[in-house]
Amino acid sequence: MKPELQDIRSQFPILNREVNGKKLIYFDNGATTQKPIGVIDAESQYYKELNSNVHRGVHFLSTQSTIAFENARKSVQQFINARSENEIIFTKGTTESINLVAQSFTSLLQKGDNIIVSRMEHHSNIVPWQLACKGRGLELRVAEITSDGLLDLQQLASIIDDRTKLIGIAHISNVLGTINPIKEIVAMAHSNNIPVLVDGAQSVAHLKIDVEDLDCDFFAFSAHKMYGSMGVGVLYGKEKWLEKMPPYQGGGEMIKNVSFDGTTFNELPFKFEAGTPNVAGTIALSEAIRFMQAIGIENIGKCEHELTNYALAKLTDMGNINLFGPIQNRSSVISFLLQNIHPYDAGTLLDKMGIALRTGTHCAEPLMKFFGINGTMRISFAAYNSIEEIDYFLESLHKVKQIFE
Amino acid sequence: MKPELQDIRSQFPILNREVNGKKLIYFDNGATTQKPIGVIDAESQYYKELNSNVHRGVHFLSTQSTIAFENARKSVQQFINARSENEIIFTKGTTESINLVAQSFTSLLQKGDNIIVSRMEHHSNIVPWQLACKGRGLELRVAEITSDGLLDLQQLASIIDDRTKLIGIAHISNVLGTINPIKEIVAMAHSNNIPVLVDGAQSVAHLKIDVEDLDCDFFAFSAHKMYGSMGVGVLYGKEKWLEKMPPYQGGGEMIKNVSFDGTTFNELPFKFEAGTPNVAGTIALSEAIRFMQAIGIENIGKCEHELTNYALAKLTDMGNINLFGPIQNRSSVISFLLQNIHPYDAGTLLDKMGIALRTGTHCAEPLMKFFGINGTMRISFAAYNSIEEIDYFLESLHKVKQIFE
Amino acid sequence: MTNIKERSDEIAANFSVFDDWLDKYNYIIEIGKSLPVFEDAKKSPSNLISGCQSQVWITAEYRDGQIFFAGDSDALITKGIASILIQVLSGASPNEIINCDMSFIDRIGLREHLSPTRANGLNGMIKQMKLYAIAFKSKHETII
Amino acid sequence: MTNIKERSDEIAANFSVFDDWLDKYNYIIEIGKSLPVFEDAKKSPSNLISGCQSQVWITAEYRDGQIFFAGDSDALITKGIASILIQVLSGASPNEIINCDMSFIDRIGLREHLSPTRANGLNGMIKQMKLYAIAFKSKHETII
């Protein structure tokens, strides 16, 4: 193993543990990544030294907590290259970020308007729109995909009309690893004055995100999928939209003045942050960003790319296997099926061999239906995974095949 | 200091720290409590040993995480004596819990129906209802209070009519310390078939909560105000209501089946839990419950009661002070004003003396308006506070008075 | 005739000879193969246990105070587990099933399958089988 | 006439003699008392700096290329801070104010008041004073 990789791995306490008597091999990074000790410690240090509620207190701990919290906002802003801190809304996760837009943005629309999402979306970028469409009399249209798991841009162009008010699209598919051509989609959408929401849950830990370059209108992601804590998410939104949108949740923080005669709302970003935020988790997110930047997000991407190519080649060689998703220009999520072996059976046995991977529908049932399957096995890599782990995994997969033969 | 109290204090690392060169005296517990080491460690141990996404994985870490997460639900259920785990919904805080009900429950109502909240509510139990009422054409009515800060039950009875569909009321006022007569209010409401939502943010760390005994329909609280982590809250709801209510947010976890033709929702409690939950924080909440139960919630209440009575008596003796809220049957939140001294001035200097208290409107502007003031100073106690701290605080307050004389 | 306790003890005893997880799972898969053929017609949505990753169907019949289960799954491990449950519970009375002690699952080392994870079907199967028992009890036994 | 830099240096020098926080705050309060009387009529919502716990009002006048500020607060510490800002910035040109360096606040040990906490008014005051400068600049200086 390369010394740099050893350095990275040594920061993750959980990677030393055994499960079922075997060394843990964690290939379920698409679901959630593991946390480096810096992130874990940032959170516990916060509780040991600084814990306090933010924004409203005059006392030392509150002031220091507020500074740290707002500095975290600044880190996120810089990390994704947003124009202003006002464009960074803290939520509890990608799902909430999308729900926020789905509820608040659609309140500006008229009955009969339509929203487009793609066939390959995670349920979190489908169901919020279904709920909003039902509530407001909007139509939900589906951008279709090709059999190799790419977005069908022609079909997309064909379903856009002058009642189309938003396009929601995953940056990277959590099943196929497809990297969608966001800039192209944004250009197409903007030429029709349609804003684009990008579900960045699967991209933020793997690609350099530059929202100014992507020019998307909204970008949603979760800290827990990028080495950060659970319970923290981000919604990036262009100020021009966020200014127009009504508040989502009501409560403390998001108001300017409250009275029973009429309440006025706070400025951005606070207008969308009701209630006590997850200060500790947000500070830990800025530590996760620091972790990624120390390695270099491009380096992470490069290593993952090597792992992915290696695994794809070896899996193909193995035979009797169906691979889903594109072969090139893809992310480090690999979905596959062993012929005649149920993913649940294989996953259960691989777990006994210490390998954590995901089996099932991956919260993407419409995509499963498209391929006519009930689920896949999925491995997904992060900065700390190694070729050696893939080799062990492949060996184990061979054993599983033998067991079921 | 009593040895039991020393034992408790020693579990809170932050209490050893100095701020502004003085030993920290933390009297801002109404905003958020400090965290015992058991809670802090529970969260970091989770990330070091068990971290994984829940509910859908077949692998060891996912299974163990799910067990720990669902056990935490069980702890909460037992802690507040709910009938079933299906009645325990995890949210990100009190504010979100109330927003969930405000949006989902009101979708069942008709234009012209009304909701009642009290004059002494925190903004988090006002603004969500204002937003929902505006969106759905409902009326928001105000239950008034008396000058000694008690709910005016007669006036409340007088504003209930057959279009009243819900009453939202704080268990304990975060400004006045008033303990509202929930059982009486619930009896009044239920005799009119009206459900009651109790904002328990300020009671859950101080009183034994028994939702079956209170017989309220909803009960909302935040982990961070009861020795737990930030970013975790609970909504208790009677199953009969939760079953009727539509989902609030859409996404993973909360669905049974998703398709573009129609999506079906999961069973309780998952129907209301979209997206990856804050597993670590939720497990830490069960540790916070264990912490409170080890001391005994009645013992905590008794000690806080002593502190409160002591502080109230000494503050009254001091003279030139206005105290707000009832004198008896009250919680450990004390709001006051020094005559002719602005709370911000006093708070700023007390901070220099190491004392963390809160000044301002406490997110209760309608209540401030009622008293014709712009804010108060507020001290609020937790299990680890001591008579010695109050003595130091009183001394410091004397100094502040001298400075401004 | 044996009762639930005896049948589950027997299964637990069979499992106790394995100290290797692989042997145990091979045995589970074998047990699955012993299940009588389950016609495709019965693989209907109403017989499907919802929420698990593999498809598993369970049906039940009531005859003279006893319940007889049948089932199938598209995953072999799940099928094996279904088979174990069917072997243990078939032939028992509704009351026995409603009140039966499932701790043998722990003893045969399948506790991990009892987790609240919805991915696996064990909890769902047990729940469904008990629901059948409740339904048959209220249908037949109050009449008798 | 002194400029912003000289006036802020002078204030920082005055503060540098205090090593006790109490003396420093007493001095801030004293400075506040030196503010000219601010008529109640000017304590209007439009002159109020929003978002701070104390009420603070700031007004500005433009005369011959210079801006003159006045202000008040119901809290003495806030009033003292307002007074310091007014002393330093009054008499400067719009451009000077728009571009001025506020690091002296750090040097006089008031950095904690610069926090993004909305409870205190310092950030709000600076923002408002700069907004006045921008407004006067666009109103007068493009015409001249």
Ligand SMILES: Cc1ncc(COP(=O)(O)O)c(C=O)c1O
């Ligand atoms: C009575 C009351 N309700 C609601 C809240 C809001 O709680 P959170 O900010 O944790 O959502 C608070 C906390 O300040 C409170 O005191």
Ligand SMILES: Cc1ncc(COP(=O)(O)O)c(C=O)c1O
């Ligand atoms: C593409 C995609 N979108 C959304 C989500 C939902 O993220 P979260 O559960 O953190 O809200 C996920 C995570 O599973 C995902 O992969």
